Amino acid sequence: MGDASMCINCGLAVANPEQKFCPACGQPTPVHRIDWRFLGHELEHSVLHMDRGILYSLKELMLRPGHLMRGYLEGRRAKQVKPLLLLMISAAAVLLLGKLLLDGDIVGSAMELGFAGSGAPKAGAGMDPTALAATFAAAKDWLNGHMTAFTLLCLPLEAAAFWLAFKGRGLNYPEWLVVSAVLTVQSFVFMALAIVLQRWIPSAQAWVLLCVVAYTVFSLVQLFNRHSGWTSALRALVGLGMFMVAQSLMVGAGVFVLFLLFSRG
Template sequence: MGDASTCINCGRAVVDPDQTFCPACGQPTPPHRIDWHFLGHELEHSVLHMDRGILYSLKELMLRPGHLMRSYLEGRRAKQVKPLLLIMITAAVVVLLSKYLAGGDVLGGMMVGGSVDTAAPATALEATSRSIGYWMNAYFAAFTLLLLPFEAAAFRLSFHRVGGLNYPEWLVITAFLTVQTFVFWSIAMLLQRWVPQAPAWSVLVSTLYGVFSLVQLFRPYARWKSLLRGLLGYGLFFASTQVIVAMLVAVVMATSAAR
């Protein structure tokens, strides 16, 4: 386990025998051996601990979203999990639920070109649209991350000169909003056995809740103005998504025609 008189990470001398962390790099001194107690402690504090972990961040994001976003932007991040990590975890949950509850069809009937399991003869455009849908399903998390910059740009444009936020800060806000969408999507897939249209409804619910989150974030800015700007931002994002998908379809069709 190394020499207890020095930090095993940076080599700095341990001057106080009661010292538990290196003041230079934060490494535990001495480092703990990996055993069952260590693994249980790591699980509790990194995932399950309600003062600092995934459950805490998700709870705050779903109950007090605007306050959580504002705290993160202002630098109060000690209790929060990074939004990118939340995105990857919730995206994995969506993919896992879709595999066992929807046959791997994450997007379902919302996919461009309609349902992927239709047996009806398809035109070249429909076939291409379905192939794009298959790709979006197969690389769902990557596709979602690719859309984040466009969503952030849409909101920055719609909230121009409000809050003084830069583009990277809007990327963080957009990441939190995407996590909300994944949470609602996961709940919808659990309910779709009894409510077949639940995934489609989850899009509407997550959009409205995202607008509510933005209204809460920008207080004391006029709520009705935040409401209109939030709806405008989502409208711009949905429009840009349709353009992106149409461009993908056009590129695939042009490539196929050139072969």
């Protein structure tokens, strides 16, 4: 199809008839007609290659997370799935498992328990208990239905917290966004396992936070393996602490606004 001596997309002359892509725009050269062979080739490269990349990235993420992140930051990215794409896929997997096994209630009662121990408004302290119950129900429903959006909203906070905690270690803020995305995928893996195991181990989801904290520290110590492990672990805990405080304030502010709306309604 088309003139084999030039790129059909941008018109650049093809210097070598054996070249596979145009150096100017990336268009495949020569262009092949869509037939069964073409569709089979596209299926192999677009689906199977991505599947292999996902399996490789997930395996490395759980076994050698620090090395995986360092390799991506240093440019060894051919075998890896892009962190944001992997984040979307893992979030979708958690949502699907939640719908199938938890009737869509991924957040569960954890949010109410968390706010009960915090400085959140409590019934009996001059607060309308009906409005309070409606507030928690609405917030829980929103988090259950918009987990991916909430995760993306929290990602800049997590990156900022680790950027501050590890200042002087050579990573800029955009690089910490990538690291935070990878760490979030890791947390989704633990969430997915907890959802699956909850049928046999009712307290499985209660262990997720502990696993996430421990694996985050392990991952960052491995990422900065040229530095003192104890210092890296301490910085990781400080970064996690700052992120959790910022995340709690953000969620608390949202719940407070909802409470005001329900109180006036």
